[in-house]
Amino acid sequence: MRLLVDSGSTKADWIAIDDDGKVLFTTQTLGLNPEILDGEEIIERINSRFDLLQNKDIATHLFFYGAGCGTDNMKISLKKVFQNYFTKAIIVIQEDTYAAVYATTPIGEKAIVCILGTGSNCSYFDGEELHQKVQSLGYIVMDDCSGNVLGKELIRKYYFNKMPNELAIEFEKMYDLDPDFIKNKLYKEPNPNAYLATFAKFLIQNKDTKFCKKIIYKGMKSFVKNYIMQYENHKEVPIHFIGSIAFYLKDELQVTFDKYNLQLGNVLRRPIDGLIDYHVANK
Secondary structure, rough: OOEEEEEOOEEEEEEOOOOOOEEEEEEEEOOOOOOOHHHHHHHHHHHHHOOOOOOOHOOOOEEEOOOOOOOEEEEEEEEHHHHHHOOOEEEEEEEEEEEEHHHHHHOOOOOOEEEEHHHHEEEEEEEOOEOOOOOOOOOOOOOOOOHHHHHHHHHHHHHHOOHHHHHHHHHHOOOOOOOHHHHHHHHHHOHHHHHHHHHHHHHHOOOOOHHHHHHHHHHHHHHHHOOOHOOOOOOOOOEEEHHHHHHOOHHHHHHHHHHHHEEEEEEOOOOHHHHHHHHHHHH
């Protein structure tokens, strides 16, 4: 049994397959980002799913693609956690961008591959290897145009009285905006980045308003300039996206790309299904 996992900070999609690619079961846990969770919390989240607990000693391989796995230290620490849990499995850990590459980019083709979900990332794939110009420092200082950054901008606009009144009323109906509640979520509970990203739903639902459009296009402009334009050939190759922000704001991405003469490629909400074909072909 091979376990394929695509994990962001908010959630992790799991698929168990046999050697022929037949799906044995699928499940979902909360996100397993090693930058913001310790080993005990990660195991607790896995144990919450009976199908994983029941099959933990049957799995022969675990291919984990995750947010927060961009450095060797994070990969090593997470591998130890998984090795102690899936005792008979070969553990392979890569950053989530590789899942995005394998799901969106035809074998051997060159592309810039981006993630716009709870967090954000951008890499260049030369057909064989992945190259990264910007080392992520996490949601506090980076993650341009991600769900957590867009959500944080909405909260700031609301609290600084910069949100139009009619939108502010709807915002209040949709979320608990009590300052003590928000501060508890941000500073005392786990996954503050995932909490901030929940506010992006409001932005997407109201994306046709002038106020929300300004926030969206400002974020996309920042992502293009700070991430995509790091690569000298950014106008020569397709630029693929994975993630809910990219998926639900695809039209806005296209407008932004037209402005900068960029080629928008595949835009998928999640890569997990595409990973099956890749791993069957490369077993």
